[in-house]
Amino acid sequence: xxxxxxxxxxxxxxxxxxxxxxxxxxxxxxxxxxxxxxxxxxxxxxxxxxxxxxxxxxxxxxxxxxxxxxxxxxxxxxxxxxxxxxxxxxxxxxxxxxxxxxxxxxxxxxxxxxxxxxxxxxxxxxxxxxxxxxxxxxxxxxxxxxxxxxxxxxxxxxxxxxxxxxxxxxxxxxxxxxxxxxxxxxxxxxxxxxxxxxxxxxxxxxxxxxxxxxxxxxxxxxxxxxxxxxxxxxxxxxxxxxxxxxxxxxx
Numbered sequence: 001x002x003x004x005x006x007x008x009x010x011x012x013x014x015x016x017x018x019x020x021x022x023x024x025x026x027x028x029x030x031x032x033x034x035x036x037x038x039x040x041x042x043x044x045x046x047x048x049x050x051x052x053x054x055x056x057x058x059x060x061x062x063x064x065x066x067x068x069x070x071x072x073x074x075x076x077x078x079x080x081x082x083x084x085x086x087x088x089x090x091x092x093x094x095x096x097x098x099x100x101x102x103x104x105x106x107x108x109x110x111x112x113x114x115x116x117x118x119x120x121x122x123x124x125x126x127x128x129x130x131x132x133x134x135x136x137x138x139x140x141x142x143x144x145x146x147x148x149x150x151x152x153x154x155x156x157x158x159x160x161x162x163x164x165x166x167x168x169x170x171x172x173x174x175x176x177x178x179x180x181x182x183x184x185x186x187x188x189x190x191x192x193x194x195x196x197x198x199x200x201x202x203x204x205x206x207x208x209x210x211x212x213x214x215x216x217x218x219x220x221x222x223x224x225x226x227x228x229x230x231x232x233x234x235x236x237x238x239x240x241x242x243x244x245x246x247x248x249x250x251x
Contacts, residue, residue, distance in 0.1 A: 008187050014218045015225040018150070018187065020211060027213045030232050031145040036135040037239075038231030039077045040142040040221040041069040041105065045128040052121035053093075060115060064127060066139055067095055068108040070222035075131045081105045085125040089117025098127075105129065108222055142221040143228040149208040151189045155180055159203035168198035187214055 003026075008016040019027060046061040053060070064085075075081075082101045087093050096110035117123060134141035153174070161179025173185045174195055181204065183189060189206075196204055217225040 008214065013220070013225075014216060016187070017215045017217070019147075019213045019215050022211060022213065024213075027147050027215060029236060030215070030229070031147060033232035033235050034143050034145045034217070034228050035141045037133050037235035038142050038223070038228050039131050039133045040071040040140055040223055041075065041081065041129040041131050042137070042139040042221070043067060043069065043083070043127050044130045044132070045080075047126045048124075049126070050122050050124040052089075053115040053117055053123055055115045060125075063114055064098075064125070067098075067112060068221050069129045070104075070106045070108050071131070071142070072102075072104040073227060074104075077131050077133065080128045080130045083127050083129060085114075085123065085127070087117060087123050089121040090119045092116050093123060140221075142219065142223040142231070143225065144218040144220060145216070145228075147213045147215045148191060150212040150214060151183065151186055151191055152207045152209055153181055153183050153195075154205045154207040156203045156205075158201045159199075160201065164198040164200070165195035165204055168194045170194055 003019065003021045006018045006020075008018050010016075043064045046064055048057045048060065051057055051060060055063075083098050083105075084101075085093070085098045087097050093114045093116070094110065095107045095112040095114060097114075098107050100106050115123070132140045159180065161176065163176050163181075165181050166174045166176055170192060171188055171190055173183055173188050174181050175184050176182075181195070191206065193206065196206060217228060219225050219228060223231070
């Protein structure tokens with residue numbers, strides 16, 4: 001069976017793909033591999049030399065650890081990069097105030113507030129961002145991945161063309177054609193079931209195209225959606241080869 005992938009759309013850091021010719025097991029393996037086995041950078045080791053702010057050191061380190069760090073593909077698992085934060089009040093300390101020793105590495109979102117400093121208060125921190133996979137901690141997950149089967153409307157002969165399902169659809173993708181409801185953009189269906197609930201005659205049901213899925217990827221750690229998928233498929237191939245070698249040893 002040949003698997004085909006087509007990009008449906010992209011909005012901000014979220015991309016959606018139509019995947020055909022596969023199974024739920026395979027598409028879920030890709031989802032899990034992106035979130036668990038594709039490495040990215042996140043702040044882990046934090047040395048606080050001065051902290052006059054209202055936040056405890058532990059809370060400050062936790063906030064730094066959850067900042068999204070831009071990841072460069074030249075970094076390998078276990079590699080690290082040094083970042084520094086030094087600021088004097090009165091001011092609000094933002095993520096943009098963190099400086100990296102590698103120009104390729106930076107904090108992605110510059111407007112995340114970290115803490116506040118009043119007059120004469122200072123903060124001085126050295127930290128290391130380490131390349132690790134998401135199975136170690138959620139902060140190393142490079143993307144949020146979800147999928148759903150491609151829906152289709154199944155109409156019974158009891159449908160009278162009242163149009164209630166068209167009115168009930170929250171994303172406005174149902175329209176009446178010849179007194180029959182159809183999905184004008186099935187890939188945008190959220191599977192909320194409002195159309196089904198609105199039909200008093202129970203003449204409408206949501207079915208699914210077997211073997212077709214919409215895969216949504218929201219990049220959150222500096223890797224592109226393609227880089228996240230590439231890393232996931234590489235991890236799956238490596239694990240499959242290791243499993244095959246283990247089976248060979250049993251013969």
